[in-house]
Amino acid sequence: MDAALTRLFALHPSPAHQVLHVGQDREPVLIVDGLLLDPEAILLWAETGAAFQRQEGDFYPGIRKPLDLAYASAVYAHLRELLLATFGVAGDAPITPLSSVLSLATTPQEALRPIQSVPHFDSVERKRIASVHYLCDEKFGGTSFYRHRSTGFESMDAQRLADYAPCLKQEVMEEARRQGLRTFAYIRGDTALFERTGSVAARFNRAVFYRSNLLHSGDIAVEAGLSAAPRSGRLTANTLAAIGASG
Secondary structure, three states, X not given: OOHHHHHHOOEOOOOEEEEEEEOOOOEEEEXXXXXXXXXXXHHHHHHOOOOOEOOOOOOOOEEEEEOXXXXXXXXXXXXXXXXXXXXXXXXXXXXXXEEEEEEEEOOOHHHOOHHHXXXXXXXXXXXXXXXXXXXXXXXXXXXXXXXXXXXXXXXXXXXXXXXXXXXHHHHHHHHHHHHOOOOOOOOOOOOOOEEEEEEEOOOOOEEEEEEOOEOEEEOOOHHHOOOOOHHHOOEEEEEEEEEOOOO
């Protein structure tokens, strides 16, 4: 990493952390507070350079822009021992960053697609870790984890997905018909289809790490505003990484 990026992505030497265990599966969720020494540098990155835009084929309800993979590399290298211990992976296992983006939730509820109104998962791979780093304050909403009531699933794999996807599609449309819904809403707690199993509040410069196959959703607080301006919207940095050997 060059000197400029080293300064940009400098991490706190000993950030505060805690581990939650969510749901019946007791899956670990790592919360790290005060992650970056200078989070202002990421805000400046967000405000300059390439514009945020909608990504083709991405169900994220907003706009995104690339964040140098050096950010993810620095974070995962710095927190390596803590991440391996949290997710029960051998101490010599690799952690390989796969993606790094900045995200702004901007889609109004009346424009949501049905799939954006329910929890999602980032990957069916258990050996992948996702993170969300809040670069906004608490009023914009944090992240919650869920259990699908009819199947009992709290996480997804390829085998479960074959049953879950058609079941969920049918349930969402039936629920919409039952309630006479013309539009959908962001999920922010228990519903007829999902039970919330745990929640982490947003806090500026807080990062949350979890297995990417957990059912989860941002607690998008529309009343706080859905601004496309980084300093006045729900700005987050999001990463995905492979943890441990494949296979």
